[in-house]
Amino acid sequence: MSDPVIQLKGVEKSYPLKGGRSWVLRQVNINVNQGDFISIMGPSGSGKSSLLNILGLLDSEFDGEYSLAGEKVNGTSEKQRKKLARDHIGFIFQHYHLLDDLTVYENLDLPLSYRDVSAAERKARVGDVLDRFQIVGKKDLYPNQLSGGQQQLVAVARAVITEPAVLLADEPTGALHSTQGKMIMDLLVELNGQGMTIVQVTHNPEYAARGNRRVELFDGWLQPVAE
Amino acid sequence: MPIRREQAPVQAGPISPPAWQELEESSDNQVQFAGVMQAARTMRRNGEAGAELLQVAEVSGDYFEVMGATPAFGRALDSGDQDADADSAAVVSAALAQRLFGSASSALGQDLRLDDQQVVVVGVMPSALADVMEEDLWLPARFQLRHQSRGNNYIRVLARLQPGFAAEALEARLAAVVTRWESEYPESHLGMRLSVHGLLDWQTRDVASMLWLLQGAVLLVLAVACANVANLALARLAGRRRELATEAALGAGRAHLMAGSIAEAVLLGLGGLVLGLLLAHFGLATLKLLASESVPRLSQLQVGPQAWTMAVATTVFATAISGLLPAWATLQMGGAEGLRGGRQDGADAIGGGWRQTLVAGQLALSALLLVSCLLVLLSLSRLAAVDPGFDTSGVLTGRISLPAVAALEVDGEGSGYERMLEASVNNARFLDDLLREVRAIPGVEGATAIDSAPLTGNNNWNGEVSIVGRDYAVGTAPTVEWRWVSPTYFDTIGVPVSRGRLPSTAADARETVINQRFADEQFAGVDPIGERVAWWNDEYEIVGVVGDVRQWSLGRDTSAEMYFRYGQAPSPETTTLILRTGMDPLSLTEPLRRKLQEVAPDTALFALRSMQQIEARSLSQSAFVGQLLALFAVTALLVSAVGLYGLLSFSVARRGQELGVRLALGATPAAVRQLVLNEALKLSVIGIGTGLIGAYFASRLLASVVYQPGGSDALAYLAAGLALAMIAAIAAWTPAARAAGLPPMRALRAD
Ligand SMILES: Nc1ncnc2c1ncn2[C@@H]1O[C@H](COP(=O)(O)OP(=O)(O)O)[C@@H](O)[C@H]1O
Ligand SMILES: [Mg+2]
Numbered sequence: 001m002s003d004p005v006i007q008l009k010g011v012e013k014s015y016p017l018k019g020g021r022s023w024v025l026r027q028v029n030i031n032v033n034q035g036d037f038i039s040i041m042g043p044s045g046s047g048k049s050s051l052l053n054i055l056g057l058l059d060s061e062f063d064g065e066y067s068l069a070g071e072k073v074n075g076t077s078e079k080q081r082k083k084l085a086r087d088h089i090g091f092i093f094q095h096y097h098l099l100d101d102l103t104v105y106e107n108l109d110l111p112l113s114y115r116d117v118s119a120a121e122r123k124a125r126v127g128d129v130l131d132r133f134q135i136v137g138k139k140d141l142y143p144n145q146l147s148g149g150q151q152q153l154v155a156v157a158r159a160v161i162t163e164p165a166v167l168l169a170d171e172p173t174g175a176l177h178s179t180q181g182k183m184i185m186d187l188l189v190e191l192n193g194q195g196m197t198i199v200q201v202t203h204n205p206e207y208a209a210r211g212n213r214r215v216e217l218f219d220g221w222l223q224p225v226a227e
Numbered sequence: 228m229p230i231r232r233e234q235a236p237v238q239a240g241p242i243s244p245p246a247w248q249e250l251e252e253s254s255d256n257q258v259q260f261a262g263v264m265q266a267a268r269t270m271r272r273n274g275e276a277g278a279e280l281l282q283v284a285e286v287s288g289d290y291f292e293v294m295g296a297t298p299a300f301g302r303a304l305d306s307g308d309q310d311a312d313a314d315s316a317a318v319v320s321a322a323l324a325q326r327l328f329g330s331a332s333s334a335l336g337q338d339l340r341l342d343d344q345q346v347v348v349v350g351v352m353p354s355a356l357a358d359v360m361e362e363d364l365w366l367p368a369r370f371q372l373r374h375q376s377r378g379n380n381y382i383r384v385l386a387r388l389q390p391g392f393a394a395e396a397l398e399a400r401l402a403a404v405v406t407r408w409e410s411e412y413p414e415s416h417l418g419m420r421l422s423v424h425g426l427l428d429w430q431t432r433d434v435a436s437m438l439w440l441l442q443g444a445v446l447l448v449l450a451v452a453c454a455n456v457a458n459l460a461l462a463r464l465a466g467r468r469r470e471l472a473t474e475a476a477l478g479a480g481r482a483h484l485m486a487g488s489i490a491e492a493v494l495l496g497l498g499g500l501v502l503g504l505l506l507a508h509f510g511l512a513t514l515k516l517l518a519s520e521s522v523p524r525l526s527q528l529q530v531g532p533q534a535w536t537m538a539v540a541t542t543v544f545a546t547a548i549s550g551l552l553p554a555w556a557t558l559q560m561g562g563a564e565g566l567r568g569g570r571q572d573g574a575d576a577i578g579g580g581w582r583q584t585l586v587a588g589q590l591a592l593s594a595l596l597l598v599s600c601l602l603v604l605l606s607l608s609r610l611a612a613v614d615p616g617f618d619t620s621g622v623l624t625g626r627i628s629l630p631a632v633a634a635l636e637v638d639g640e641g642s643g644y645e646r647m648l649e650a651s652v653n654n655a656r657f658l659d660d661l662l663r664e665v666r667a668i669p670g671v672e673g674a675t676a677i678d679s680a681p682l683t684g685n686n687n688w689n690g691e692v693s694i695v696g697r698d699y700a701v702g703t704a705p706t707v708e709w710r711w712v713s714p715t716y717f718d719t720i721g722v723p724v725s726r727g728r729l730p731s732t733a734a735d736a737r738e739t740v741i742n743q744r745f746a747d748e749q750f751a752g753v754d755p756i757g758e759r760v761a762w763w764n765d766e767y768e769i770v771g772v773v774g775d776v777r778q779w780s781l782g783r784d785t786s787a788e789m790y791f792r793y794g795q796a797p798s799p800e801t802t803t804l805i806l807r808t809g810m811d812p813l814s815l816t817e818p819l820r821r822k823l824q825e826v827a828p829d830t831a832l833f834a835l836r837s838m839q840q841i842e843a844r845s846l847s848q849s850a851f852v853g854q855l856l857a858l859f860a861v862t863a864l865l866v867s868a869v870g871l872y873g874l875l876s877f878s879v880a881r882r883g884q885e886l887g888v889r890l891a892l893g894a895t896p897a898a899v900r901q902l903v904l905n906e907a908l909k910l911s912v913i914g915i916g917t918g919l920i921g922a923y924f925a926s927r928l929l930a931s932v933v934y935q936p937g938g939s940d941a942l943a944y945l946a947a948g949l950a951l952a953m954i955a956a957i958a959a960w961t962p963a964a965r966a967a968g969l970p971p972m973r974a975l976r977a978d
Contacts, residue, residue, distance in 0.1 A: 059970075082893075
């Protein structure tokens, strides 16, 4: 078996709080392998988003060791971390975070525009993704012309268009009705089936069960869930 | 109301004694006319040495009634004083009374000698009227004793209209009179028109357009400031969006929702009013200093009830303007959209659009002001670079009265000419002697005289002349400005003789030199030398052509001129001494004064100025406008920069989440910074572009203060555009850098 895509060793995260520190993550150790579909569960405020931010390299202020795709994250420059993130990470958010004044097409093109991809290649990839996610008919619409489920669909498409090694999803179904939620979960399972590594945060035990591993966070402490 | 004779080609002027007499006799219960002749007279006090030149107005009997002016002491002049055999009475200004007799009241009954006329002071004017009636002394006019020719125009006319009789009615009445004159005396009156003006309008005519221009500039600055206040209020509102929406949802009424915005605007307005009035109070002195050379009636300027009223009105207006928009936006936000928690909602979009428009508008107005300011400054530099036609360095000028004055004529035309010519011959002799003495003053390299110094526009005589041998239809003879000079004038002042020679010094010679302009206009392709010009009772042979000199001001082209020698033609009774020196010319004022005291104690010397001072005065109006516009432009620029900065800061705060998403999707900080800069760029291009286009159209309003608009003006647009773009870039940089430094996860979390 190859090295894990994500390897966390003794990761700790804290915020200064008057006189002391407030701990958000304590001694987190986890290995995520190629092709894993991991669900993180836990009560509100337990540190799930904080963990995902660290995994997504949006947050570099933590203690412990983190290597992504075999490369050490700690101690590298901001620039290198940005590059690592660009090369390996895709993000889905609870509130979709599509850009309101860009069309679906432009939203999909956005991550590519920040990478070194030729115009022709960008066109091809956006077309490809529109096709794969069956949203060709929506490409000229603006986000507020779409339902929540459709918006999240676009957000997933936008996350995978760069073909990341890892897809990070922070409560991707949190704002959706159950049918739409199911649709998004089906999509994630399908992507996982095609070989994409996924780490999702969810409150829904049913959705959590669709991953191959579940972990739980309590007050910053990570523990595996018995199968 | 001043009445002016308009008759081509001379622009505007007074009327002749016969014409005046008809007008005076037509005074009735609807309109009352007064005639005034202005003159400079040399005053000596009985039993005292020294002489002084006074600005004197010889006025008709109704003058004081028409002006509505009552003396503070004594009586006014009336028609009885005009009788040739009445005792000579005079009314003096408060300032003159104060200076001569120590107090206004003690002037009554005192004797004064004006030239060789003895007068008694019968009245003293109040000092409050000094700005309207600028003379030192008023004498009864005896127009009936003067040359009664209809071509001899020197009486200024004023009229008082009774209530209910409009200026238009007076114009109609005058038009009828002129029509009759035209048919009866076509040689004098063909093409003439009498125009009626308001007294205040007339006194401020030279600066009216400049003052309107400045008024416009002030309004622009006000607009920029209002836009900024509205903008700030909108930004604050956007911050309170949720709160307002919740209040609205809980049933708060419109009035309640708007109350905050309005209270805020009113408070700001009041603060602004107080600060503004304080500033006006303390800034006025500076303003008076800046404008001293270019604005009439300046001493009357004060922060009084009128200014207070204006300030309050302006404040109310500005408050309404800058408070209304936010209040209206509040109502929009009070609607349901406010609560719909999406990232961007309708209310933000509305406020945002307005805010962008406001900032672009501010930039546009600033561009307009900046271009105007630069155009004026460029024009100023062009003006300063104008070649006046002579060497202005090391020149001192001072006006003097001449001793020989032709007595008033009593009878025919010829004898008046003879007497004036005789006076001129005597004055020429006097000048030759005086100038010889003046040249002996240490440091003086040359001394000469001309009736009025270049660049001053003072005391000019002009009129029609005819070139002998040419036939002219009525009213088509060339109009020429006449000058009188001492023999050394051209050499001393440095004006080249381009053809021929100077007039001979023989007293009985009748020779003239003309300027290049005259030669070009009347002798194109012909040699003017040897041609003869008929002027008054004589013919003058053109013996030379001299270079053009800017006689009126740097900004005004030279007219056709002919120069007489003193003593060869009747001449004005004051002249200007011109001293050339290698030293500071002003250091010669005291030696010159002493010399005059010594060799010609009866001669009044006044208006001593270096030519450089005169040149500066010639530039002063443009300089004044330039300085004020610069002040306005800089103010507008700073306010706009703050506006842009505020808008972008707000926008960065509002777009925090969007920027976070972009960063999470792989945007580099540089890309995010560029995003904010692009917003600034868009606003700047639209704002500055609009402003520059607007400035192009507004620039014609500058015509009154801009000298020879031309090629280099493109520079003003370019420079203004660049300067504004730079300032916009500086204002945008901090918010842009802040955006680039946003930690993505913080941006994502903030909801
Ligand atoms: N910038 C911050 N400063 C201080 N505390 C923070 C900050 N961000 C998050 N926290 C705290 O960290 C804890 C974990 O938050 P989070 O990771 O968002 O939890 P979850 O996503 O599991 O609901 C919470 O108690 C939250 O209050
Ligand atoms: Mg969370």
